[in-house]
Amino acid sequence: MSISDATVAVSEELAARDDMIVCRDVDKWFGDFQALSGITATIKEQEIVVVLGPSGSGKSTWIRCINRLEAHQNGQIIVDGIELTNDLRNIEKIRSEVGMVFQQFNLFPHLTVVDNITLAPIWVRKKSRPEAEELAAALLERVGIPEQAEKFPGQLSGGQQQRVAIARALAMEPRVMLFDEPTSALDPEMIKEVLDVMEELARSGMTMMVVTHEMGFAREVADRVIFMEGGEIVEVGTPHHFFTDPTEERTKLFLSQVL
């Protein structure tokens, strides 16, 4: 599959029915510096896409544009049929449908684990507190740390914190999950516990877009791999294609450096 194949899926209507994220010719500048140029890609429902690329290639910028933590300047981003514009209501709607996990966890340090998870469901989804707490308990069970509910983030290990962050994002019952290098701030022995949770999530049918340097994860879990460099998408393909028989020179160079 190539870039053009991916875009063919978009018909005359805004996006096809099972297209979860559609980006068309997205450009983004920081001042005079162009961080994204002509990003065009489509992510289908239940698809797991891993984004690879050297540091500074614009991976974070792209993923952050998708829930409007950064604003793009040209092109279209359509999430679950809603186009991201300056309209606040669309932004709010998309943010409550898209979960995000950060490299630095970004848990709320003044709230207990359970309060971290229930805050948004209570105030954004307008759930009652018992209902939200029940949900939080179920999610903590799912990420494997049910016993940490009453602790503060500062009392947990990095791996546990990142799993709480995943539970917090899942509590909004999102349709898509974005991961920006979720394991890069972790000590090696904690990486696996987070990757396991992500794998389980992928198997459960969640649509996921993952920026990572974990080649093992890309190889085994991803449906597609997107390789970026210099703010552009260089190559798109299945993990098998990507790791065994990449077409582009730049991809080969990158792989020779990281593998």
Added chain:
Amino acid sequence: MDDAAGTRGTAAAGGAGPVGPVGPVGPVDPAVTDVAAAAAARARPPEETYRSAGEWIRKNLFSSRLNSLLTIAFGLLILFAARGLLNFVFSEERGWDAVRTNLRLIFTHAYPEEQYVRIWVCVGTLVVLTGLSLGLFAGRGEGVQLQKISTVMAGVGAAIALGVILREPSVLIGADGAVVRENDDVVRQSFFEAMADRWAWWLAAAVLIAAGVVLRRAVASSKVSISSVPAVEFAVALLALPVLSAWIYPWGHFAFVDGTFIAEPGRTVAMSTKVPWTVMWLLVVAAMALGRLMRRGFDEQQQQRMRIPLNLLWLASPFALYWVILRDPHLEWDRVLSVDIPMGVLFGVIGAGVLWMLTRPGVGELGRIIAIVLLGVAAFNWLAAFFGWYSMLQKARLSFLLLALVALAAHNFAGESIKRRRLVVAWLVLMAIVHYFATLMNAPSTVETPTEALIGGFAVTVIVAVFTIMLSFPLGVLLALARTSRLPIFRVMATSYIEVIRGVPLITILIFFAIILNLFLPVGMEISLIASATLGYTLFSAAYLAENVRGGLQSVRRGQFEASDAVGLSTTQRTVFVVLPQALRVSIPPLVGQMIATFKETSLLAIIGVFDVLRMANSVIPAQTQFLGIKREGLLFVSVVYWIFAYTLSKQSQRLERRLGVGER
């Protein structure tokens, strides 16, 4: 000795380190077991323990030649200073009677004798709240070691003994036998005779030291089965001592009857003082016992839930105590029935209707527009009143503004009817409280005082400080948020306000509010001196608080904003639930510093003509015929009172910091 062993262990560990791993194979080397011991010791952070006071002194005060020199030099300096202070405080020339006799004046000024019960009701309410809070929440598992108590007792005894020796005899005989100084015809022939005069102090020192030693022995020999007493209970029990002293010691007697001051030194305190203080002590004990009982009866969650009503009572108490009890408002019932109550009900009902409508599930953008329109109207009401185009009653303007503010936040309660109902009920309660207090504030006071100030002394200091702190805190937070807002209009307004206020001396602002404000107010509206001064302090303090909060806001990391956005919180929700809690926690030390500053700056009240505690000491007491010109004692006493309050505040802030530090990153 301990230390020597430790050093040897470390040295051995260092030397034998490389041998360690082969230990089991090689011959059993005593050094190897040492290594193990050292390793075990290293498992815990080495804690410096001292076997005796002598060892501590050797290690910390005389560890090197320079250190010894410094210790001796500063030790002499301290002794010298202590001697000077003792000679000042205990000199026969000091008129401490002026302070003792005027205690009531210092604390409450000329509050009419026959209405004094109001003051006791206020003190009593605060005492009960304190007792309940202490009983319910304080000192969970905290205790004072008996050993520590014994050390303190012996230490105080020793300090008294040292003080007695340090202080110069008031009468001295020179080397040639001539009297160098005399006092009241008493001529002591020798140093020892002068010392003998102080037998009571010697006795006190001896008793304290003996008691300390006996207690320490008893604890060490484990004849006493407990090793500590509950800290809070112990402190409250200690309070019995000063209360008891009111029954025994001649503190002096002060009264203000029929417009005249009566000050009688050397008399025991009047019944009307002794009995209430005793009652207050009993109240605090009873309230604390009740709190403890409740704590035993409740589980953790119920206790946490008790915090909310108790804190609300604390917050409401200054308003209720001041406007309801101290001022005793005189209500004109005709007006209350025809204007005040109908207006309150009207605002309650209409506001409830508006809020109910604004929280309908599908109301969306329209709700915000309506709220903003309301806010505009509310702001215009104040403008109109200021320029005299039309003037609504103050209460109506205030209610309008509140409605607009609540309406702005209403979308957070949209949806489920249970939430909507909660908002409406909260609105009705708010209106009831606001209208109740507004009515009471507008009614004239029935408490008649001879001077303009209603009450003076330390009470006015506390009242102004408490209201300033309570009012300037929310204002400061709002200003800080406005200054960091994305909307330029808010930013510009807040920044100019803060910079203007910070560029003007506080005293100018106070004088403006005290003297000139009344000229600017619309006709028919008057404001008391204390109220206008409080307003001035509030506006001043808010600007500084805002800067402190802004510092805290800046310390909140970007990731926190992004995480809040990513889970879909709105800007308001992000501010209230994520940003502010973290910002305020960081700014606790500067915020408390500002509060302490405000508390001390209330002494400027004396300059604008309020009879505050400083003015009592500086001009009121020295003008009394019995105590003509006695000023230094009062000033020293007032400084100590200020210090006690400021120090307590700062201690409490440290505790708060530690308690909130739990979740620190």
